[in-house]
Amino acid sequence: MLSDTERHELLTLARRMIAARLTGSRPPTLPVGIDQRAGAFVTLTVGGDLRGCIGYPRGDRRLPDVVAECAVAAAMEDPRFPPLTPEELEGAEVEISVLGPVEPVADTTEIEVGRHGLIVEQGMWRGLLLPQVATEHGWDRETFLSHTCLKAGLPSGAWRSGARIFKFEAEVFSEESVPM
Numbered sequence: 184m185l186s187d188t189e190r191h192e193l194l195t196l197a198r199r200m201i202a203a204r205l206t207g208s209r210p211p212t213l214p215v216g217i218d219q220r221a222g223a224f225v226t227l228t229v230g231g232d233l234r235g236c237i238g239y240p241r242g243d244r245r246l247p248d249v250v251a252e253c254a255v256a257a258a259m260e261d262p263r264f265p266p267l268t269p270e271e272l273e274g275a276e277v278e279i280s281v282l283g284p285v286e287p288v289a290d291t292t293e294i295e296v297g298r299h300g301l302i303v304e305q306g307m308w309r310g311l312l313l314p315q316v317a318t319e320h321g322w323d324r325e326t327f328l329s330h331t332c333l334k335a336g337l338p339s340g341a342w343r344s345g346a347r348i349f350k351f352e353a354e355v356f357s358e359e360s361v362p363m
Contacts, residue, residue, distance in 0.1 A: 197254035310335025
């Protein structure tokens with residue numbers, strides 16, 4: 184678990200990295216006090232609508248490095264959206280999901296909607312959905328699994344027929360939930 188101070192530092196870092204990229208100014212210094220290694224996703228919303236979400240699921244790098252890289256990528260490189268503009272950044276909400284360990288799923292009844300995120304992979308195809316996605320859409324376990332398969336580019340029922348399933352938990356926080 185991160186402290187409120189660490190959460191605040193990471194959210195501030197994400198916003199400042201995006202601003203530096205948009206204005207061409209010098210990027211901020213990465214916090215040295217947070218030495219945790221973890222995967223993370225940075226999600227940007229504008230007016231409540233998704234505007235970018237990019238992550239790095241492996242837990243082999245320092246969290247500030249991952250957040251800094253993913254924040255810029257979410258703003259500038261998410262293929263679903265054009266690059267964020269400086270005007271949009273002013274009204275954007277930054278959310279960070281810090282991923283816990285990834286574990287294989289032996290039985291789908293292990294999956295708790297709202298608690299677990301999912302990864303489904305088969306061959307070269309791989310899809311990941313964060314825990315909050317199922318809750319936001321009101322999905323049950325099977326619908327969550329099906330949508331994770333679709334995210335991977337697989338048929339929606341691939342989770343029933345040979346695709347490997349993994350679960351993880353995430354610590355999710357945003358500028359709205361952390362005192363700034």
